[in-house]
Amino acid sequence: MRNKQPTLAQSFAALLAAPSISAIDASQDQSNKPVLDLLCNWFGDLGFQCQQQAVANTRDKHNFVATLGQGNGGLLLAGHTDTVPFDEGQWQVDPFKLTEKDGKWYGLGSCDMKGFFALILEALKEIPLDKLQRPLHILASADEETTMNGAKAFAANAAIKPEYAIIGEPTSLRPVYMHKGHLAQGIRIVGRSGHSSDPAKGLNAIDIMHLVIGQLLKLRQHLAENYRENAFSVPYPTMNFGHIHGGDAANRICGCCDLHLDIRPLPGIALQDLELMLHQYLKPVVSQYPGAVTISTLYPGNEAFKDSADSAWSQLVASLAGNAPEVVNYATEAPYIRQLGCHTLVLGPGSIEQAHQPDEYMAQDQLKPTVELLRKLIWHACIKD
Missing domain, CATH: 3.40.630.10 (Zn peptidases)
Incomplete structure (x- = not known):
């Protein structure tokens, strides 16, 4: 019963x-x-x-x-x-x-x-x-x-x-x-801190992050120009820079800088392919500064x-x-x-x-x-x- x-x-x-x-x-x-x-x-x-x-x-x-x-x-x-x-x-x-x-x-x-x-x-x-x-x-x-x-x-x-x-x-x-999907990535730049009076003795992580952001903006433009689904109110993949932090004082060379970003892909763009695009666009900076750039997943993404x-x-x-x-x-x-x-x-x-x-x-x-x-x-x- x-x-x-x-x-x-x-x-x-x-x-x-x-x-x-x-x-x-x-x-x-x-x-x-x-x-x-x-x-x-x-x-x-x-x-x-x-x-x-x-x-x-x-x-x-x-x-x-x-x-x-x-x-x-x-x-x-x-x-x-x-x-x-x-x-x-x-x-x-x-x-x-x-x-x-x-x-x-x-x-x-x-x-x-x-x-x-x-x-x-x-x-x-x-x-x-x-x-x-x-x-x-x-x-x-x-x-x-x-x-x-x-x-x-x-x-x-x-x-x-x-x-x-x-x-x-x-x-x-x-x-x-x-x-849409969701991909959250973290980028960390590790440079060398030092006194701001002699920039050549350090490696400023903010300077390198500036180059990274320039490449990311190129990727953002590529996504917006090459992928579209008009059913969405925002009909292209978006990229948002949600968090950035670097350095500790105006008179010190910044030794570390972190950026958190999210990308929201349209259907048809696999997260694995999106991560590959990210790495490809950042490759010039990674090659110019070996060992300084780390790319990681902040938390599991959603297709x-x-x-x-x-x-x-x-x-x-x-x-x-x-x-x-x-x-x-x-x-x-x-x-x-x-x-x-x-x-x-x-x-x-x-x-x-x-x-x-x-x-x-x-x-x-x-x-x-x-x-x-x-x-x-x-x-x-x-x-x-």
Whole structure:
């Protein structure tokens, strides 16, 4: 006999009460196992076959995969179980407690994006699961907010072959079929410090960084002139110099200078190719000053993503959601889910404007439309003849 399923508010509250912060800093990083244990109990009670898969190169993180039905095809509903850290002094409510106020459900992960799993569970309550013609899969991944190692590991080892996938990131229920990627690089120049009265006795790292920036500006121009996708509001790859620091006094030759930059490539530009371009453009400076220039990756990058706005699936989802397919500039797990060979869209409740913000919330007027939309998507992908 199956256990009684929680109400939507109960499942929502339980997910928020299970901290699952992802952070590069080990002192803030947390396992997502408590969230996965909840999902395993709930979906297992509905008859899903549930697995928890350890993710390499993480701190006790796991993916959760639940499947009902057999064979290939069907639908994958995907999301991540982790949240960003929170600034305690800026929150007016308890981040780990569901707080209802002014037509909103507040809590860390309410829209980005643990709440999505509670809405899937709610949608399944009125679906005749014994009528599935094609399988329904649920993926709850690890470490999306940092390395995306969960989605990468899942894509590399997946034993399922869905025909369609929906990633429930907060898009205000607007289907997203394309987004840019993200590459963050650090460049360090190590010169020789000395007294400013005799520059020839040192090697000024700021002078060398000046040459580096000149080459990077040439790469920026090359990217803008040779790659274009007019669907984006900024239709070319961008490069941003976000941080620079060098030296310690006006009367000392600068011995070290650091630059952090990010590049946001269009679909069709692999991160590996982008890194190669970066090295090629900096090669003249590297050759002129052997051993002085170091190029490194600040944190794992994200590939760009592109599906089709005109496919039958995209058009069906757009019709059901009442919103046309669109593009966004932020990154998601979509390029890795797309590697399964399925038609992939990013579509979920809540606004991206709430993600990573103090007092994150899910507007309650998004709840019922999301549940109804999920039921329709499951019916079309898994039940309809």
